[in-house]
Structures are given as C-alpha cells and as structure tokens.
Amino acid sequence: MAIKFQYNKISLQEMQKQLKVRLDALPVIKYKEAILRTEAEKAKRKRIELERSIESKIQHYEYMNILWQEFPQDVITVSEIKTSMKNIAGVKTPQFENAEFELKPLCLFNQPLWVSDGITLLKELVRLSIEKELLSIRTTLLDAARKKTTQKVNLYEKVQVPDYLNAISKIKKFMNDEESLGKATQKIMKKRILSI
DSSP, X not given: OOOXXXXXXXXXXXHHHHHHHHXXXXXXXXXXXXHHHHXXXXXXXXHHHHHHHHHHHHHHTGGGTTGGGGSOTTOEEEEEEEEEEEEETTEEEEEEEEEEEEEOOOOGGGSOTHHHHHHHHXXXXXXXXXXXXXXXXXXXXXXXXXXXXXXXXXIIIIIIHHHHHHHHHHHXXXXXXXXXXXXXXXXXXXXXXXXX
C-alpha cells in the first residue's frame, strides 16, 4: 500500500515522525523476534527430550507387558493439572507445575507386588505426557507469535521504511524546486522593475 502524502511542510513533518517511530520500534521488534525464536526452540528441544524419556521408560518396562493385563483398571485418574501462565515477550504460554492424581481404594495385599511400582510408573508417564503436551502448546503459540513478529519486521524493513524515505525525499525535492523557482521568479521580477 502506497503512502499518501502532500507536498508541504506539515506532510514532511508527519512523514519524518512516522519514519522515526518505525526506526525506533524496529530494534525492539527484532529483539522480540529473537527471544520468541530461542524460546520456541528451547520448548521444542525439551519436548523432544520428554518424548525420549517417555519412550525409554516404556522400553525399560517392556518386559512387563504381559503383567500389565493383570493391572487393575481405572485405579488411577488425573484429578487436577496445575499450570501457570508464563509471559514470554508478550506471549502468554502455559507452564506445567504439577499433576495431582486420585487413586481408587485398592487393597495391595490382594494385588501382585509390582502393582504399587506400576502405579508410580503410570503417574510418572502421565506427568511427563502432560508436560510434553503443554510444551507442544507453548511451541505452537510461540511460533505463531514469532511469525507475526517476523512479518512486522519485514513490513517495516522492506516496505514502510523505504516508502517513508522515498516520500520524504520527494517532498524535500519538491519543496527545494519550489523554493528555487520562487527565487528565480523574484530575480526576474526585480530585473523587470529595475529596467522600467
């Protein structure tokens, strides 16, 4: 979209003001973009670590697959997921705090010995899975905000700043030409008056 302007001092001052606003905002926006990029990458790396941790825990207990058929169903449920909102460069993202579980009354004397260890393992796997999902959400939010910020940086750097500079130069050139023309007209009029 082309910038609309008039060839006068007021328009020149407005163009200079708008250019200054954009030039002052550009480093801040670039810094925000860098922070969003690094935080998104951190969240992705942590999510990948959690996925590997979950897979390794599952593989570590893979030999017990047959025993899991004896595990009592619905003995453990997630009662509450505690999260907090973390502000990262103006983007509110969820951060995992803790997960609380509710256990059905279960008589461990009637169960195999490994059931209590199975409950602990399930709690850990569910906790890691919840944290992984929240990191996925955080990554998505940060990437979306980063894309918008990158678009704004590109808009300022590649479109608006050059357009304002171009408009300012056109206005200055027009005003200089007008001033030169006015001086030339005055000289001609002065010569005519003196020649009479």
